[in-house]
Amino acid sequence: MNKPIRKAAVIGSGIMGSGIAAHLANVGIPCLLLDVVPKEPSAEESAKGLTLEHPAVRNRLAAAAIAKLKKTNPAPLYDEAFADRITPGNLEDHLPQIAEVDWIIEVVVENLQVKKELLAKIESFWKPGTVVTSNTSGISINEMSADRGEAFRKSFMGTHFFNPPRYMKLLEIIPGRDTDPTLVNRMKAFCENVLGKGVVIAKDTPNFIANRIGTYGLLVTLQEMVEKGYSVEEVDAVTGPAMGRPKSATFRTLDLVGLDTFVHVADNVYGSVADGAEKAAFDTPAVLKDMVARGWLGEKSGQGFYRKVKGEGGKSEILSLDLASMEYRPQKKPSSGSLEAAKLAKGAREKTKALLTGGDRFSDLTWDILKKVLLYSAGKVGEIADSIEEIDNAMKWGFNWELGPFETWDAIGLVRSVERMEKEGETVPLWVKDWITQGNTSFYRVDNGIRFYVDEGKYKQVDQRPEVISLRSLKEQNRVVKGNGGASLIDLGDGVACLEFHSPNNAIGADILTMISQSVEEVRNNFEGMVVANQGRNFCVGANIMLLLMEAQDEEWDEVDGIIRLFQNTMYKLKRLEKPVVAAPHRMTLGGGVEACMPADQVIASAETYYGLVEVGVGLIPAGGGCKEFALRVSQNVSHPEADLQPFINQVFETIGMAKVSTSGHDAKRLGYLKPTDRVLANQDHLIYEAKQAVLRMAKAGYEPIREEKIRVVGSEGKAVMQLGAIGMRESGYISDHDLKIAKKLAHVLAGGDVPAGTLVTEQYMLDLEREAFLSLCGEPKTQQRMQHMLTKGKALRN
Template identity: 75%
Template structure:
């Protein structure tokens, strides 16, 4: 069976998940038909407009409303608002035949088996061979849904369980039915990974599949501990959040976000669909949840759940916590204990969990009991719900944002000692785990020369090695580091391409990174074909080392600051002048100096979730590592590309972007803001960006790469500076900015306009760098700027003084 390329899709159901899936298909460049039911009644507004039930805007009301909501929702489901144009609204009565035009039809209606069966019965008359049909169910049997359909339909049918919100959550569980073509499953997996940018796990058709099965059980274990041991809501979240390698929302806040009614439904789905009475008993919904749901306290969507937001006596919002004993809300009480503090101080997830468990207090006991139950349950269900423990670990990392999956967690706390403790406490290990330990194994995973293997059916199985997933950590373990220091390393990617990796705290740019940039340019010039700039940190780079700058400014070490900025500028200029291709591959937070480290590159291959911005004005400064210079250069080049065009409008745009510290909401948005060029790219899958960056380098080499010669740029000059300054003064007079903001804006205007030269004067890049550095130095000496720097370092947010 061949499976055509998916060029068009249809989503049936325009609720939160359906509209989110349609939005992400649009993000990925796939036109999508979004269908829902045709309303049976007019709204008051429609009646006032004289519309009838037959009017298209009425019949498509639900899909239209969903598309309109996409543009306003925060966090945004779309990479860019204009991508909504790729979604066509419709309704099931008029437009169902149009699914024949699609290559993939996704059902996203109510989680009821009979409703889904009926819908697939309506779909099949319009289905043609080759169309993939899938359900986004979170736990209903795939085989039961399709059992009344034809053999050909069942061969093209599967579950594709997206996690909410679809844009941001990495996981898709693909669940084949008994009759689903295995080759089609492989191709859909590859499509979801490469085109939708997702992490895909293959799940078996069991209740709630993988992530929801394990995650729901883990939540029940938490709620059981709370009920049996009298822990407070805050204590539960303190021990089961980052201290345990879980998200900040921990357990109770996560339940509120999910919705307690939704959680109850998911729990009931397992209990009603498993045969073992002992397991059914494990999936009894706790009394506290039932009482909250009965009272309409469903979590965040109803305004109250385990937490409740209310206005305090001072009129400000405050978050109250539920007292499980009284089921009433009270002010939160922040837990404090040695184990919690030790976990907070520990570096890395493994060390945090070990510190939490080793504290010897009630929180250590809570963490142990929750982990013990979750690990044992995961192991007991391992081969029932998935083909490997690796799939389970991926599902929990990608679907629930756990730092470590269950089996990785078990390794982190010590497989053998923890198993002995479990046995001493009367627990029974699953037979396969006991046999694995008896054979002398001390972990579920092993690492050798950068390649990881995992326990599988009594032997080691190597993880799949895929060319498009490059692991810098793995390459370093293979001895592929060319050179390095405390802040950065140069790594051999193979095929004559090197990678410059930042690994300082928060990947902040300091002297170590700048030195390594300079050394990397020399090394690549001598021995390599090109350079990639990328790393595997949580964020690409949050900017320069602000603490160092503040300390030097407070000590009035102006020569030291001048030297730091000169080193930064020289490193960026040296990178730009490298005679070999340079490709930057930023991801997530890429701010200030992080952007300036990418600006010299010939090409940028960004992650879809790249939050990119020159934000220096937020700490009372302006970009001085070449950021202003590069924007002025781009303005000059843009004007030169259109005969008779003036540079001024382009400079104004740059002034607004930098002066307002605009940060992109996605890689695509970075193009709209002018941070990325039209020639720059956004990788569909963030895990592939280093590979794609390397391939881009090789294509440039094969195409006969020629470095861009240094060119002079035309400046807006004194006239342009006056226009920019006037705009800033207007904002001050309107109360939008402070006096200090105005001072910063004037400095920025002076630099971007090229100083007080006549408009159109051609200047060198070095001239612009000198202007940057002078303005930066003068602002460092301002007490209000130093206050802003201090506030950012201590509070983590900008101060407007």
């Protein structure tokens, strides 16, 4: 039972099976992907003279699934090359090979009999010590393994990945009654630490945790809509971001999932529960049955609750379904006081409270949905999961809710809401009433930064794993060394400080730059080193371009020059700190965010890091040291004085000039944004801990500050090569005249200006070139148009 997992087999190469195999490959685990043998060769295979005996035919399903991984968007793989870690095969020829793996995952059709038959075949080749799991979304683990031997059952459990496996954080582990508890704990740790998942332990009940609560919530919402006459748009206006939920809200989510799939999930509970009221709640509404019968299944059939059509001038328009007439019509944007108040409120807690207190029909809808979901969730504690924390985490990680049901209940006021529920004739679970009777006013509480939740009538401390560091908790413990409106320096303990950005969108402005400078001095005098990290939605979306645009439009060029000098000088100061610095970016890390990481001794990035110098998109070039750092890396990596730098600087020119953004942390390495010594972690929750450990290792080893080096540049000859390439793109119609102007400025900077090829220049010289080019571009009307467009539309303008 203690065998490490180094190799896996996935049986079933459909969307989920291939996606799971891809994620195993992402984290470095070679995987065997098996599926059935096709009944006959395809027309293409027959044309090649291949028969059913040929391996290419027999392995076709798995091989095609692997090939599709490279084309799927969003990408299931961190890097296309990782597909080579997956070996295709088939169940007739290759099933014996499962004896050589450490983890077997069954991902075949959701049919109990099919799964039982497959497990019987697996057991015939299974070796003790090998973990076997099912990716079922709702079939009983105990029923599935009932006919297997005792040793096999001890090694068997459910591992329910959410789709898509790479991106969805939730993984439900469902032990059977005979599963070895030690193995459950080991798999939980493995899935968290290696796969980067948020794991909850679910009980073997219909649809487990997230789908049980989520399906109930969707059905309740649909019932309220039909009974009270709300439109599709009105419901989605309430149940999306206004409540701290995803933009897909209710009906866009149903369209994405597929109405037939949703009905299957609801029917699974309906057919499995005995309680009459619960059975009625999961009875598929007539409107859903009607839509499925019509083939209106959502996105996969082209229409569901929404339908995209071509409008006037060929422009796409999304229509919504009118349930009264069952016809599609143009959408009507809902408006009300409560919706506007929720839009202005910050955070899910305040948004939900704003919705509920608006006193209009949208407030009524919010309450009618919410109270039923909260009561249902409370009634399932102990049945579907042991704790409220497991339920809350399942909904946050599986359905992307900002707050779980019990966190939501605390936000709206536990005591007050229960009083209202009882006045309206609702039955509140006895344990909730007992908890309030004891004088408690919330399910969670925080004492000195430590979080507790109610468990069996008393507060229990939330498990604090050392590798999960919460900056919020540290701030609640008064561990802030210094701070301002844009950033804070937080004491992580053990002599390491963390510089946290917390401006809107973590955009870099004067406040963050000031705090970086102050933090450098503080760490120099009082700490062993520093981590640059935060736990916002995105690490940093770049510099504050609104400030730059305002100054440029007012032609305050000295001010613009001062802003860029401050940025450059601050990054230079950070790089020259005599203590180790580790940056830990995650998700969107763009423009100035990348330049804030470049001075670090090491970058430890989340696998989900979308990293890029994107200044060209707003008509500028990187001027916070991004160009200089890239040129320095090329000079260092091609260290022989006679070696040709041109091919390498051309790649940099293309990367920056095309504003390339990585699709993962691994892709950032491929693009050259990250160095070979930088690391990528699957579990974003571990970033700050790992960055802190890296700082301590460097400090213990006797840290030597980064010394300034001269940069060998390609000079005027190399500039001409890059500019010639850009001119060719303009002549071919790939870029505009303004793009060409930006490209020529970028080439001038990366080449080191008009010096002879091979000249050694200083870092400051390169920074001066960056700043001069940046300033000149700020004065261009078309650059100002691009900046304005990005601020108002949120996307790049190609003018």
